Amino acid sequence: MRETILQVQDLKKHFPVKDGMLFSKPSRFVKAVDGVSFDVFKGETLGIVGESGCGKSTMARLITQLIRPTAGSVLFKGKDLVTLSEQEMKKERKSIQMIFQNPYASLDPRKTVEQLIMEPLLIHGVGTKLEQKKRVKELLEVVGLSEYHAQRYPHEFSGGQRQRINIARALTLNPDLVICDESVSALDVSIQAQVINLLKDLQSQFQLTYMFISHDLNVVRYISDRIAVMYLGRVVELGTYEEIYRSPQHPYTRALLSAVPKESPFEEKQQIILSGDVPSPMNPPSGCHFHKRCPYATEACKTDSPVLRDYQNGHMVACHLAGEI
Numbered sequence: 001m002r003e004t005i006l007q008v009q010d011l012k013k014h015f016p017v018k019d020g021m022l023f024s025k026p027s028r029f030v031k032a033v034d035g036v037s038f039d040v041f042k043g044e045t046l047g048i049v050g051e052s053g054c055g056k057s058t059m060a061r062l063i064t065q066l067i068r069p070t071a072g073s074v075l076f077k078g079k080d081l082v083t084l085s086e087q088e089m090k091k092e093r094k095s096i097q098m099i100f101q102n103p104y105a106s107l108d109p110r111k112t113v114e115q116l117i118m119e120p121l122l123i124h125g126v127g128t129k130l131e132q133k134k135r136v137k138e139l140l141e142v143v144g145l146s147e148y149h150a151q152r153y154p155h156e157f158s159g160g161q162r163q164r165i166n167i168a169r170a171l172t173l174n175p176d177l178v179i180c181d182e183s184v185s186a187l188d189v190s191i192q193a194q195v196i197n198l199l200k201d202l203q204s205q206f207q208l209t210y211m212f213i214s215h216d217l218n219v220v221r222y223i224s225d226r227i228a229v230m231y232l233g234r235v236v237e238l239g240t241y242e243e244i245y246r247s248p249q250h251p252y253t254r255a256l257l258s259a260v261p262k263e264s265p266f267e268e269k270q271q272i273i274l275s276g277d278v279p280s281p282m283n284p285p286s287g288c289h290f291h292k293r294c295p296y297a298t299e300a301c302k303t304d305s306p307v308l309r310d311y312q313n314g315h316m317v318a319c320h321l322a323g324e325i
Helices: 056-063 086-092 113-123 129-142 147-151 159-171 189-206 217-223 241-246 251-258 299-303
Strands: 004-017 028-041 045-049 071-076 096-099 177-181 209-213 226-231 234-240 309-312 315-317
Touching: 004 056, 004 209, 028 056, 028 209, 028 234, 045 056, 045 217, 056 177, 056 209, 096 159, 113 129, 113 147, 113 159, 129 147, 129 159, 159 189, 189 209, 189 217, 209 217, 217 241, 226 241, 226 251, 234 241, 234 251, 241 251
Parallel strands: 045 209, 045 226, 096 177, 177 209
Antiparallel strands: 004 028, 004 071, 226 234, 234 315, 309 315
16 A cells, blocks of 8 residues: 555635626636545656646645635645644645746746755754755755856756756755646756656655646656646546556547657557637536537536546546546
């Protein structure tokens, strides 16, 4: 039995939308995350994929409590983060760190690399000044930079080097869980490969657990042990990368995978073109959120919301027609 480090249960975030009146109560809500549940096992990499606007990044910020959820719970090593005060959550953030999408915007341009990596140690009061400097040197070497980079500023580095600085910063406090939010999407392809391989090496070296959010299905396939597919604020399929790529059960997952470029010009592959546009999260369809674009939708799909259920040996699918298509 694998140890569960994170349990997300029926997590929701509905952002209020005001109609223009200064003191009026919001009458509409953007349902960015609308009832997400999954577990993350210690030492694994859980990939999160889906179209832009499906709620991936919002979910990451809910887990780290950068924004508070509307409903649901986030159990980290048995402790519900949603119920914690700001002071209590500050202690837990030593164990949960995040690597953001933009490697430059997430670094203070007025601080040196040494100050940036040392900042978490200062905030949490870890170590003496000498120990903190030693820790900075160790981390720079771990991510492939040198000690002499410590006195430079972020603008003096390339995008890949900046992301290495962000990775070093995330590892400063020896976290258990690292959430990578599109952490390689802003990098060149060759640099992406270097950073991904670095993340895999660090996972093995420090026994890290990753949540890896990306829209690049090839990257997710390479780095992930399991993959969760999101659509309009919900997880519609969850399984190992082999189950997702070789035997996808949800029509949306099939459509996503059909859009991945062919590895060979001789490979036979037919792209599935979905009809219509992604519905607004402010007014999602009743029943299955995907039914208006699904070529297999039945009357039940229009009225009954499918629950994420075990289709086969831990392969979870939220579809009334799982196994029948």
